[in-house]
Amino acid sequence: MSTPTKEAAEPASKIDMKESGGGGEVPSFEITLQVRRYDPEFSDEARWDEWQLTMYGTDRVLDALHKVKWNIDGSLTFRRSCAHGVCGSDAMRINGRNRLACKVLLKDLDTSKPIMVEPIKGLPVEKDLIVDMEPFFQSYREIMPFMVNNSPAPTAERLQSPEDRERFDDTTKCILCAACTSSCPVFWTDGQYFGPAAIVNAHRFIFDSRDDAGDMRLEVLNDKEGVWRCRTTFNCTDACPRGIEVTKAIQEVKRAVLTRSM
């Protein structure tokens, strides 16, 4: 057993690894992140905060927010859970458009300009990027987002043909992120409007052949705050992170209200 001369060797080997690592350096780039902040404990006025960050090609806007929250300013407040576009927690306005922070890669944005992040519009801001989602979920509950079937429960599944399943496939994909509803100019000025997400989720059951409460939902949405508020601006369709054809679903519900009453 030889006695190693430890103190001389170790730093040298570390430098060696860095220079001959072979993997190459992961390319990084600089971004300027601006976040619209609001904290009622300090001020009734919202303000913009700005940070310069070094980020990497695989980073998303959510990673930039994490970097700020974990390393620079722990008071930055936002919602996120899955970080992979499934839970619908982190809808926010990124460079003026509603997006999920966990689905927008920084490298796809124009990094020569500041990246601007704001809370979604039309819902009361509680702190920074967190809004009160209750009005949104209230509309959702009102359209009865559950299967209603009045015939006796069969011993096995309730069967449905592939064609009948296809009829409402698009609207099954909703993750209730509110990107659509809070992108709607009608919703900004009339918070009572049911909004795209509630209509999308009504569509999911109205066109389900196994469901028996379609007429009741059409009744709910024939309200003055229902589908007729829609002005087809297509902001919702552009905003939906699941690629749901939101305006198409709303138009189908409008037509269903018409054909039912005729």
Place this chain on the structure above:
Amino acid sequence: MTQTKGTLYKGSGGMWSWVGHRITGVGIFFFLLVHVLDTSLVRVSPEAYDAVIGAYKNPIMIIGEIGLVGAIVFHAFNGLRIILVDFWSKGTRYHKQMLWAVMGLWVIVMIGFTARHVMLFLDGWGGF
């Protein structure tokens, strides 16, 4: 940062066509309101009517009329686009293409109208 206001929502063609549709709709409404009043003057006093309608021949009114026709033409074509989005089952898929068609038709009609309107004005409204 000194900027205290939030940013404008970056909607695309669909949102701006709606903004345009509402502005032109409300604008046409107010024009018609005034126009019904000035036209009804003819029953009160034909001379007063001639004087008021004569004001339409002034160059500022010519520009105003081109603007009015522009608003009506946009509202009308875009109105047909909205009807297709509402009642044609594929309308929502083609709303962008239809907006381009609306703008193309608008340009064609406005070139024709503006040319004729300015020509008539320069001719001193011969025949009017």
